Amino acid sequence: MTVTIRTADLIDSVADALQFISYYHPMDYIRALGDAYRAEQSPAAKDAIAQILTNSRMCAEGHRPICQDTGIVNVFVEWGMDCVLDDTSRSLQQVVDEGVRRAYLHPDNKLRASVLADPAFTRRNTKDNTPSVLHVTLVPGSKVSVDVAAKGGGSENKSKFKMMNPSDSIVDWVLEMLPQMGAGWCPPGMLGIGIGGTAEHCVLLAKQALMEPIDMAQLKLRGPQNDIEALRIEIFDKVNALGIGAQGLGGLSTILDVKIMDAPCHAAGKPVAMIPNCAATRHAHFTLDGSGPSYLEAPKLDEWPDVNWTPDTAAKRVDLDTLTPADVQGWKHGDRLLLNGKMLTGRDAAHKRIADMLAKGEELPVSFRGRVIYYVGPVDPVGEEVVGPAGPTTATRMDKFMRMMLDQGLLACVGKAERGPAATEAIKDHKSAYLMAVGGAAYLVARAIKGSKVVGFEDLGMEAIYEFEVADFPVTVAVDSDGANVHTLAPLVWRDRIAKEGLLQPA
Numbered sequence: 428m429t430v431t432i433r434t435a436d437l438i439d440s441v442a443d444a445l446q447f448i449s450y451y452h453p454m455d456y457i458r459a460l461g462d463a464y465r466a467e468q469s470p471a472a473k474d475a476i477a478q479i480l481t482n483s484r485m486c487a488e489g490h491r492p493i494c495q496d497t498g499i500v501n502v503f504v505e506w507g508m509d510c511v512l513d514d515t516s517r518s519l520q521q522v523v524d525e526g527v528r529r530a531y532l533h534p535d536n537k538l539r540a541s542v543l544a545d546p547a548f549t550r551r552n553t554k555d556n557t558p559s560v561l562h563v564t565l566v567p568g569s570k571v572s573v574d575v576a577a578k579g580g581g582s583e584n585k586s587k588f589k590m591m592n593p594s595d596s597i598v599d600w601v602l603e604m605l606p607q608m609g610a611g612w613c614p615p616g617m618l619g620i621g622i623g624g625t626a627e628h629c630v631l632l633a634k635q636a637l638m639e640p641i642d643m644a645q646l647k648l649r650g651p652q653n654d655i656e657a658l659r660i661e662i663f664d665k666v667n668a669l670g671i672g673a674q675g676l677g678g679l680s681t682i683l684d685v686k687i688m689d690a691p692c693h694a695a696g697k698p699v700a701m702i703p704n705c706a707a708t709r710h711a712h713f714t715l716d717g718s719g720p721s722y723l724e725a726p727k728l729d730e731w732p733d734v735n736w737t738p739d740t741a742a743k744r745v746d747l748d749t750l751t752p753a754d755v756q757g758w759k760h761g762d763r764l765l766l767n768g769k770m771l772t773g774r775d776a777a778h779k780r781i782a783d784m785l786a787k788g789e790e791l792p793v794s795f796r797g798r799v800i801y802y803v804g805p806v807d808p809v810g811e812e813v814v815g816p817a818g819p820t821t822a823t824r825m826d827k828f829m830r831m832m833l834d835q836g837l838l839a840c841v842g843k844a845e846r847g848p849a850a851t852e853a854i855k856d857h858k859s860a861y862l863m864a865v866g867g868a869a870y871l872v873a874r875a876i877k878g879s880k881v882v883g884f885e886d887l888g889m890e891a892i893y894e895f896e897v898a899d900f901p902v903t904v905a906v907d908s909d910g911a912n913v914h915t916l917a918p919l920v921w922r923d924r925i926a927k928e929g930l931l932q933p934a
């Protein structure tokens with residue numbers, strides 16, 4: 428019997444799911460992160476997890492995005508072959524994208540448009556976050572089953588793929604990749620691993636694996652029942668033993684689960700792909716059977732762990748409006764600071780344009796002399812907000828511009844994740860500093876932003892240069908003026924402690 432699926436129902440369901448996942452973490456993630464918080468012994472990592480948990484609850488209450496990066500939409504559809512759409516004038520891609528458009532332009536909870544067309548050249552923002560990345564499989568049956576995810580750019584950037592030789596070790600490869608992935612993927616999160624198939628199939632399996640719920644604690648409790656489950660546990664324990672920790676600050680929880688999907692492959696090889704999912708884990712599942720749209724049920728707020736992060740009262744207050752090079756040189760790696768006053772913003776597109784303008788001898792729209800820059804692309808404000816969620820973006824991508832910006836007189840910068848050797852060297856040479864805010868705590872962090880105006884490159888949208896006025900904006904000194912780098916030092920300390928003291932996340 429043919430089942431008619433109304434196009435309007437599919438659009439409504441996609442839009443509802445995307446709004447839902449923008450502010451509700453999946454409860455399996457919150458439970459696992461709560462366990463990780465209780466087990467964590469590294470103070471810096473515990474503080475980062477506390478910020479992520481507090482932020483998550485605030486977003487659930489306020490219906491605002493858990494991260495300023497509201498992702499690129501991935502949709503997996505299993506279309507039952509008894510089903511037909513009532514309106515055949517649009518492709519399924521167009522119908523799904525209409526749901527994406529409605530979700531991202533929702534006036535009460537506007538999400539960030541992060542998708543750029545013409546990626547190799549003009550990189551034009553499509554302004555409504557379309558198109559989505561759609562995968563469709565035809566299956567027997569009379570239902571349409573949909574997985575919707577909004578995947579953050581920082582974690583997607585750390586995806587890895589290798590055509591292995593049949594005898595190569597998957598565990599060795601994962602352990603080689605993890606330290607190279609740094610903290611830009613905002614751990615603690617999940618690893619999705621695809622094994623087998625062909626090159627493109629393997630990567631798809633890794634992404635699909637991330638749609639599964641976190642159940643490592645249950646798996647460990649009952650014990651593995653097949654080789655894949657044993658491999659998941661082995662990778663989970665060995666990755667966490669690396670000591671990378673939340674936000675790369677050193678600690679016990681780097682990953683909360685490992686999900687593996689496999690498919691038969693050619694005798695000549697063993698394709699392997701790995702895609703991490705960040706702290707802003709966002710995915711939901713719904714089915715349509717012709718009876719109407721599917722709306723997801725809100726979780727109960729009392730299911731969040733009772734963690735209420737507040738700024739560290741022992742942290743040093745910094746006045747950005749009177750900041751001097753001597754002040755910056757007084758900061759030591761690991762110091763907690765609360766920033767007050769005005770700072771500029773800028774991320775990938777602004778840095779590229781600054782470099783192009785300087786090369787042509789053109790005057791910049793704003794002077795960076797004596798200023799601090801925050802690497803961020805905020806969500807637009809709604810209602811009374813000054814700015815929407817505005818957590819840090821990955822500073823590592825700005826490494827290639829670090830010396831150029833310091834030559835402009837920049838005093839310090841704020842972002843997330845590690846800095847590479849060249850940027851660390853430039854920071855040391857200029858007696859500057861790199862400060863780290865927590866990725867995945869964007870709504871919480873935005874509470875510290877009291878004023879916001881665009882001061883340059885307005886056409887770049889969220890990538891424009893803003894001037895933020897902040898009050899007690901929480902950061903940690905991640906690279907100090909001597910070049911001491913927290914992201915290099917701390918994981919080594921925790922790897923050692925885990926090995927010597929047998930510490931491990933208890934999942």
Ligand SMILES: O=C(O)C[C@H](O)C(=O)O
Nearest residue numbers: 496579580581804820821
């Ligand atoms: O785009 C952003 O705001 C952040 C990005 O997801 C990142 O993690 O670097």
